[in-house]
Amino acid sequence: MLQTVHETSSDGVRTDRETDSREPHPLSLFEFWPGSIFYTPIVLYWIAMGLRYGDFSIPSAANPLIETGGLCGESKSGILDLAGPVARGWIAPYVTIMLRRNRKEGNAERLLAKIDARGLSFPLVVKPDIGCNGTGVKLVERREQLGAVLDSFPLGVRVLAQALARGPVEAGLFYMRDPGDPHGRITSITYKEAPVLHGDGQTSIRDLIARDSRTNLLPDIYLPRLRERLDTVPAPGEAVQLVFTGNHCKGSIFRNGCKDATEALTRRLDEIIGDVSEFHFGRIDVKADSVEALRAGEGFEIIELNGVGSEATHIWDSRTTLWEAYRAQFYHYRQAFRIGALNRARGWKTCGAYTMLRYWRKQRRLLALYPLND
Incomplete structure (x- = not known):
């Protein structure tokens, strides 16, 4: 049986198409392809764009105050720390601590002191400050569990403890804004469901x-x-x-919510992200009271801000075709290069290809040391 479906693409174009109303296959064709296969065309596209702009690291200037622009190896708390008073009011409160080498027994006490001083209460989410795809994210229900959780992390890394956002609706909102423009646009919305x-x-x-x-x-x-x-x-x-972590590769189910990119939500993100220093391109991960509240630009809390390394994750909806996924990926990386070039023209420096490689290797090394996520 065919039915008409109204969709908004990653570049904001609304289309109508007929689709089979029967339940789709649980997985898309490419949903769990090895990264070396799925991302090869994207790497080639990145190389082509780098040749065009004369710098493979141009996207790092899209968010010039973040390490590598948020492509890899960036500090989660460092990005959140860029928020001004308006934006901070929308971010789930957090504290961080460096796990001391050779003083493992004191880490829990030090973090608990910061948690209490910040007025946070359990349950809390503990995660590595440098991380990717939900690796190492742990839900800590009680104070007594904190020591064991911290012991599962390698020493010498920074971890972040954040208040558990209570909203039942988890979403990733991809947002981009040209330098100097007070208004941006939402190019992707993904709803994340834990099975x-x-x-x-x-x-x-x-x-x-x-x-x-x-x-x-x-x-x-x-x-x-x-x-x-x-x-x-x-x-x-x-x-x-x-699974607790809202990441596709860790088992969460992603649904395309691009149709919910309302004017009210866009204007709210203009207000919030406009108060985050030099943040122009990336995904805002939130928890909301309801889809209706999110559409109205109300009743949500920001968990993370992610830079140019983040994806328009609606592509992992099992109903997405391979062509639709690549079209969205190419569009977003093209915009990352364009916005980075605009910031370069304003005088911001790119990080350089060698620095990108160095941060990527650091992140890859750390990910291998983190505990299994919840």
Whole structure:
């Protein structure tokens, strides 16, 4: 059965198309391709744009106060620290601490002192200050758990403890704004859903995962995170959330919400991001009270600000075609180069290809040391 679907593309063009109203396949064709395959055309496109602009690191100038523009190796707290008083009012409060080498036993006490001074309460989210794709993100329910969580991180790294945003709707809002222009545009909205299975009083979590049409295709993602509970049998109707972190590659389900890029939400982001020093291009991850509240530009809390290394993540909706995904990727990276070039013309420097490589290697090394995310 065919039905007409109204969509807004990543470049803001509204289109109507007919689509099969039956339930789509749980995974798209390319959703879990190896990165070396999916990203090869994007790397080639980046090289082409670098040759065109005479500098492969032009996008680093799109957000010139962030390391590499936020492409890789940037500090999460460093980006949030760029917020002025208006923007800070929309950001979930946080504190950071450097895990001291050779003084492991004192890290929890030091972080708890900062948490108490900031007026934060548990549960909290603890995550590495330099991270990617949700790696190492941990939900800490009680004070007594904090020491064990910190012990799972390598020493000598900075971690961030943030208030748990309570909104039931998690979304990624991709926003870009030309330098000097008070008005920007939302080019992507993604809704993130943690997969939830429900017990029947007879089936173990392991078998529930095996029976579900989506999770049974991704056992390597879900089973390791639940290894201590796999043989547990949930009660009838009991909800079992399989993952906490709202990242696609960590098991969350992404839905295209581009149609919800309203004028009210855009103007709200103009107000907020206009109070973040020299932030012109990236994704704002939020939790909202409801989709309706988000559309109205109200009732949401910012979790993270991500720079040029972030994606328009609506491409990971299982209904997205490969061509639609690449079109969105090429469009956004083209804009990153364009905005970076505008800032270069204003006198901002690019970081250089060598610095990008150095930060990428640092991030890659750290990611291998972080604990498994929740």
